Amino acid sequence: xxxxxxxxxxKKFDGFIAVDNISLSINEGEIFGLLGPNGAGKSTTINxxxxxLRSSExxxxxxxxxxxxxxxxxxxxxxxxxQDLAIYEDLTAFENVxxxxxxxxxxxxxxxxxVQEALEFxxxxxxxxxxxxxxxxxMKRRLNIACAIAHRPKLIIMDEPTVGIDPHSRNYIxxxxxxxxxxxxxxxxxSHYMEEVEEICTRISIxxxxxxxxxxxxxxxxxxxxxxxxxxxxxxxxEQIDIEKIKEINGVKTVSLDKNVIKINSEIGINNxxxxxxxxxxxxxxxxxxxEREPNLETVFLTLTGRNLRD
Amino acid sequence: MNILxxxxxxxxxxxxxxxxxxxxxxxxxxLMLILGSALSNNFxxxxxxxxxxxxxxxxxxxxxxxxxQSFIKEAKVAGIDFTEVADGINGRDEVKxxxxxxxxxxxxKGLTLIGSSQNSIxxxxxxxxxxxxxxxxNLAAAVVSxxxxxxxxxxASSTKHDYITEHSLRSAKAPSSMDYYAIxxxxxxxxxxxxxxxxxxxxxxxxxxxxxxxxxxxxKSEIFLGKIIxxxxxxxxxxxxxxxxxxYVYKAEWGSHIGLVFLxxxxxxxxxxxxxxxxxYMVKSHEAARTITTLVIQLVSxxxxxxxxxxxxxxxxxxxxxxxPLTWVNQAITKIIYNNDLAAVVQPxxxxxxxxxxxxxxxxxxxQRREGL
Ligand SMILES: Nc1ncnc2c1ncn2[C@@H]1O[C@H](COP(=O)(O)OP(=O)(O)OP(=O)(O)O)[C@@H](O)[C@H]1O
Ligand SMILES: [Mg+2]
Numbered sequence: 001x002x003x004x005x006x007x008x009x010x011k012k013f014d015g016f017i018a019v020d021n022i023s024l025s026i027n028e029g030e031i032f033g034l035l036g037p038n039g040a041g042k043s044t045t046i047n048x049x050x051x052x053l054r055s056s057e058x059x060x061x062x063x064x065x066x067x068x069x070x071x072x073x074x075x076x077x078x079x080x081x082x083q084d085l086a087i088y089e090d091l092t093a094f095e096n097v098x099x100x101x102x103x104x105x106x107x108x109x110x111x112x113x114x115v116q117e118a119l120e121f122x123x124x125x126x127x128x129x130x131x132x133x134x135x136x137x138x139m140k141r142r143l144n145i146a147c148a149i150a151h152r153p154k155l156i157i158m159d160e161p162t163v164g165i166d167p168h169s170r171n172y173i174x175x176x177x178x179x180x181x182x183x184x185x186x187x188x189x190x191s192h193y194m195e196e197v198e199e200i201c202t203r204i205s206i207x208x209x210x211x212x213x214x215x216x217x218x219x220x221x222x223x224x225x226x227x228x229x230x231x232x233x234x235x236x237x238x239e240q241i242d243i244e245k246i247k248e249i250n251g252v253k254t255v256s257l258d259k260n261v262i263k264i265n266s267e268i269g270i271n272n273x274x275x276x277x278x279x280x281x282x283x284x285x286x287x288x289x290x291x292e293r294e295p296n297l298e299t300v301f302l303t304l305t306g307r308n309l310r311d
Numbered sequence: 312m313n314i315l316x317x318x319x320x321x322x323x324x325x326x327x328x329x330x331x332x333x334x335x336x337x338x339x340x341x342l343m344l345i346l347g348s349a350l351s352n353n354f355x356x357x358x359x360x361x362x363x364x365x366x367x368x369x370x371x372x373x374x375x376x377x378x379x380q381s382f383i384k385e386a387k388v389a390g391i392d393f394t395e396v397a398d399g400i401n402g403r404d405e406v407k408x409x410x411x412x413x414x415x416x417x418x419x420k421g422l423t424l425i426g427s428s429q430n431s432i433x434x435x436x437x438x439x440x441x442x443x444x445x446x447x448x449n450l451a452a453a454v455v456s457x458x459x460x461x462x463x464x465x466x467a468s469s470t471k472h473d474y475i476t477e478h479s480l481r482s483a484k485a486p487s488s489m490d491y492y493a494i495x496x497x498x499x500x501x502x503x504x505x506x507x508x509x510x511x512x513x514x515x516x517x518x519x520x521x522x523x524x525x526x527x528x529x530x531k532s533e534i535f536l537g538k539i540i541x542x543x544x545x546x547x548x549x550x551x552x553x554x555x556x557x558x559y560v561y562k563a564e565w566g567s568h569i570g571l572v573f574l575x576x577x578x579x580x581x582x583x584x585x586x587x588x589x590x591x592y593m594v595k596s597h598e599a600a601r602t603i604t605t606l607v608i609q610l611v612s613x614x615x616x617x618x619x620x621x622x623x624x625x626x627x628x629x630x631x632x633x634x635x636p637l638t639w640v641n642q643a644i645t646k647i648i649y650n651n652d653l654a655a656v657v658q659p660x661x662x663x664x665x666x667x668x669x670x671x672x673x674x675x676x677x678x679q680r681r682e683g684l
Contacts, residue, residue, distance in 0.1 A: 047522075050525075051525075051526065052522060052525045052526060052683065053683075054682060073528075075526060075528040076528045078526065080522065080523070080526045082523070084519040085519065086518065086520045086522050086523050087518075087520070088324055089518075090323070090324045090327035090328055091320070091327075095323070099316065099320050100523050100527065102316050103313060103316065103524070103527035103528070103529050104528060105528070147523065
């Protein structure tokens with residue numbers, strides 16, 4: 001089932017085009033990554049999907065229903081984690097989640113149970129009576145997530161949920177996303193940290209200047225720009241090495257020697273590292289270090305736009 | 312239900328910001344103390360009754376008029392001076408032009424007191440005396456202001472009084488300096504709610520919680536109403552605290568119709584909140600909106616007599632003071648407290664609500680059009 005379908009979506013702010021004719025389609029159970037540099041239009045796209053902004057052109061369907069015509073239904077099924085912390089410092093963690101969950105029609109003990117479930121999920125149940133003004137950055141981020149999930153939405157949209165937090169909280173959040181996904185939630189995740197997107201997303205769209213410039217799984221995206229990787233092996237001595245012999249190994253494209261570093265360019269998808277190492281061992285070559293340089297999304301972005309993902 | 316939810320959240324969030332709350336309470340309480348005691352010599356508590364000049368017109372039967380003559384006689388002892396209106400002279404005009412304190416029409420139906428409606432103390436003394444007199448002789452007495460569209464009350468006090476002694480004493484019920492400032496500062500603080508109204512929706516934008524509110528399956532109008540009601544209630548609680556404090560600690564007089572006084576105060580808070588909200592939607596930049604709101608609050612306070620009492624203004628000055636909502640509100644509250652003039656509640660409440668709706672309309676229209684809050 002399609003959880004989200006975006007067709008030819010455009011958003012202009014006083015003539016400035018923030019989102020430029022994008023189309024997306026997300027299936028149930030995906031963790032969909034929206035990757036792009038500052039100002040690419042990620043948040044604007046998310047706000048359009050959540051029904052906070054009106055599109056200039058195009059259509060958005062959530063669970064098969066138009067998000068403007070059936071806004072009550074679509075909003076009920078979306079949970080949004082805003083890019084900036086959106087919590088009340090003067091309400092306790094419990095009260096924050098309760099207030100927002102209450103807006104989704106939850107009442108009484110059901111409300112209380114769901115609130116505690118959400119707080120437990122982000123690891124803040126012990127802190128439910130505390131005020132977020134005394135929280136660390138990571139705890140605030142986790143509360144920000146709890147506020148979006150207590151009403152059990154089918155689609156959770158997270159706009160850079162890990163900005164500026166410690167590695168512990170970051171891991172916790174990334175694990176929670178996996179857990180939510182296992183529980184059946186479809187997730188849209190935006191970030192300009194490509195490591196995170198690479199780690200958790202099943203499918204990725206790369207946005208730049210309001211446009212989707214590439215889309216697919218991580219492997220598909222990398223395949224757009226190249227189908228080779230580099231293997232650099234530092235050795236103690238080079239006398240015994242016959243470059244031509246290495247070239248004969250399956251998948252190897254080019255081999256060169258740079259002082260005592262063997263630089264091999266090889267096809268992605270062919271696992272030939274053990275053959276290369278076997279050859280070197282047979283030649284009694286002592287290996288100093290080995291580095292496998294696979295292109296990542298950063299490389300993809302750099303190749304597609306000529307710019308780095310992060311300035 | 313959503314509205315209630317949002318209202319309750321608004322109240323909780325506001326009161327937990329106790330620094331602001333304490334300031335909101337301390338400021339008026341200290342101001343009352345300073346103004347109420349420092350400026351007390353501007354208020355004579357003893358009214359000299361001997362410069363009360365009254366004209367009357369008699370068209371009653373001899374029997375009724377003879378009662379009135381005995382009233383004149385006794386009132387003269389108390390220093391009130393009576394003149395029968397000459398032919399061709401309009402008693403109402405005489406009062407309007409301040410030649411006389413009041414004009415009394417004596418008919419078989421009863422007595423009608425026409426005052427200048429500046430609710431001077433002389434007038435209220437006279438009123439009291441006349442009511443007591445009418446009681447004694449079972450006459451109907453009515454008090455009418457010069458402007459017939461304004462106040463018109465039938466005083467219905469059933470107990471019999473010895474009118475002369477009673478009402479010479481009644482002068483003690485004139486507002487003291489502290490009584491005056493208790494009202495003036497309270498209504499001024501109520502108008503400060505405009506600042507709160509101005510920041511009401513901006514606050515959600517700044518905290519980014521507007522995103523969550525808008526992403527929830529509720530109507531924008533529910534957010535709007537919930538917040539306004541919450542804001543009015545928060546300010547009402549503050550104002551009530553100030554009224555209670557001034558009554559019990561400063562012994563300020565709030566009269567025996569506190570419900571009506573609060574009705575006026577609520578309408579004033581509503582006006583202030585709507586005004587602030589309207590400005591925040593009319594003026595794009597927050598700084599400009601803040602400057603305008605603060606300036607209006609200062610002008611309204613000044614011309615509404617919050618800092619010093621404005622007695623009998625004339626000409627352009629009167630026009631300006633009449634524009635201040637505090638003038639309507641303070642006059643009406645004074646009338647309710649000191650004259651038992653219950654109908655005085657109608658005019659300021661109607662005016663406040665009318666103007667509020669105007670500002671609210673502006674806010675609602677731009678709110679519905681705008682994306683976001
Ligand atoms: N309300 C608005 N009015 C005018 N321009 C806007 C508005 N919101 C966003 N923009 C512009 O649209 C562009 C896209 O912004 P958006 O916030 O969607 O980017 P983003 O990809 O989320 O960036 P970031 O990584 O910094 O969050 C930016 O140039 C921004 O200045
Ligand atoms: Mg963004």
